[in-house]
Amino acid sequence: MSMRFRDSVVWVTGASSGIGEATARQFYAEGAHVVLSARRKDELERVAASCSGSGDALVLPFDVTDQTAVSEAVSAVIDRFGRVDILFNNAGITQRARVADANLDVYRRMMDVNFFGPLMLTKAVLPSMLARESGHIVCTTSVAGKYGSPMRSGYNAAKHAAHGFFDSLREEVSAAGIDVTLIVPGAVRTNVSINALRGDGSRYDKMDPFLEDGMPPPECAKRILEAIHAGKREVLIADGVARRNVILKRWSPALLSWTTRRRRPGRTTVPS
Numbered sequence: 001m002s003m004r005f006r007d008s009v010v011w012v013t014g015a016s017s018g019i020g021e022a023t024a025r026q027f028y029a030e031g032a033h034v035v036l037s038a039r040r041k042d043e044l045e046r047v048a049a050s051c052s053g054s055g056d057a058l059v060l061p062f063d064v065t066d067q068t069a070v071s072e073a074v075s076a077v078i079d080r081f082g083r084v085d086i087l088f089n090n091a092g093i094t095q096r097a098r099v100a101d102a103n104l105d106v107y108r109r110m111m112d113v114n115f116f117g118p119l120m121l122t123k124a125v126l127p128s129m130l131a132r133e134s135g136h137i138v139c140t141t142s143v144a145g146k147y148g149s150p151m152r153s154g155y156n157a158a159k160h161a162a163h164g165f166f167d168s169l170r171e172e173v174s175a176a177g178i179d180v181t182l183i184v185p186g187a188v189r190t191n192v193s194i195n196a197l198r199g200d201g202s203r204y205d206k207m208d209p210f211l212e213d214g215m216p217p218p219e220c221a222k223r224i225l226e227a228i229h230a231g232k233r234e235v236l237i238a239d240g241v242a243r244r245n246v247i248l249k250r251w252s253p254a255l256l257s258w259t260t261r262r263r264r265p266g267r268t269t270v271p272s
Contacts, residue, residue, distance in 0.1 A: 004229045006031030007055070009081040013064055013121065014091035016043035018190030019140060022217035023088065023224050028053040030225070035060050035077055035084075038091065056081075064091045064117030074124040083132060086228065087125050089118035089139040090183075094155040094192055096206075097199030102154065106197050110154035115161045122169070126178075133177040138228055139166050140183045143242045147249040147256060170233065179231050183224055184246075186238025187214030215239070 010027045014020035016038035028034045028051040036044045041061040048057040058080060062069040077084060093113045095106055118139050129135030144152055145159030163182060170180035187210050196204035220237055227235035236246060248256035 003031045004225070005086075008032045008085040009035070009077075009083055010086040010088065011035040011037065011077060011084050011125075012088045012090055013037045013117075014140075015047060016040045018192065019185065019188055019217050019220055019224070020088075020090040021047050022221035023090065025051055026218070026221045026225055027086075028055055028057060031055055032086075033081055034058070035081075037062060037064075037073065039063055064121060065112040067120055070120045070124050074121070078128060083128060084125050084135065086136045086138060087122065088228075089121060089137070091117055092140060092142075092192070094144075094152060094196045095198075096151050096193065096196045096204045098151060099153050101199035103199060103201060106199060106201055107154040107157075109197060109201070110158045111161070114155065114158035115165070118162060119165060122166075126173070129178050130173070130176055135177075136179040136181065136228060136231075137166070137169065137173075138181045138183060138224075140185065141166075143184055143186045143236070143238050143246055146184065146246045149260060181228055181232055182234040183227065184234060184236045184238070185215075185220055186236075186240070186242030187211055188220045188237075189214040189216055210241075 005027055010032045012020050012024040012027070012034060015024045015036040020038070024034050024036055024047060031054050033055040034051070035058045036047055037060045038044055039061060041059065044059045044061055048059050051057050060073055060076060062073045064070065091113060093109065095102065095110060097106065122137055139162055141159045141162050144156045145163045148156050166180050166182055173180065189211060193208040193211050194205055198204055223235065223237045236243065238246065245256055248259070
């Protein structure tokens with residue numbers, strides 16, 4: 001087992017399941033001290049109990065949209081470890097609703113969790129990294145941050161916003177020795193669609209077929225750790241349709257739009 005992150009303090013949000021859980025486990029296996037954060041304490045404790053490695057695992061539940069809770073969480077981590085070497089903003093939520101059918105509260109929720117959450121936590125951690133002139137800030141966006149797709153307008157908007165924010169942050173802090181990496185996954189086998197919001201704010205509660213057939217979270221986590229260790233600016237972790245769509249958006253947006261509109265009504269094939 002590689003020990004590339006031995007004794008590093010790594011903070012993972014959205015660590016109670018999916019990509020966050022798999023990534024936290026791999027960081028811990030490589031000797032990191034891992035802070036596990038999400039809203040569900042019992043699930044975080046389950047993840048912590050399943051971790052195997054030589055570091056510490058701190059369970060720290062909080063809501064990334066609560067500014068007071070964010071500040072208190074940062075103080076708790078600094079008090080415990082004295083620093084944050086890697087901040088992995090991974091908490092997120094998606095939607096399954098057309099623009100005409102989605103309440104404004106759903107859009108606010110998309111922006112709060114997927115954009116303002118990582119923004120607030122990053123701003124709270126950043127001063128300590130600047131003081132040390134060292135640190136690595138990572139954010140999971142999505143291929144949804146690269147192109148638009150039906151039924152996900154709020155999610156796509158939030159992920160596009162996250163790309164803009166963290167790209168800008170990178171230009172501001174690179175001279176201070178701080179790296180910024182954007183993680184851009186396609187279809188990964190997680191519960192993201194089950195937890196998605198309908199237009200009225202209720203839970204979608206369905207597993208999208210393309211997600212069920214998606215990349216296993218441990219494989220996605222493996223690629224994430226490789227990208228972080230290499231200090232990459234951005235890494236696309238997607239195959240098939242999602243990778244094709246990212247390429248089309250860059251080189252032929254009109255063709256991407258044509259292929260998207262040709263999809264059968266109600267069919268959900270674009271990774272979230």
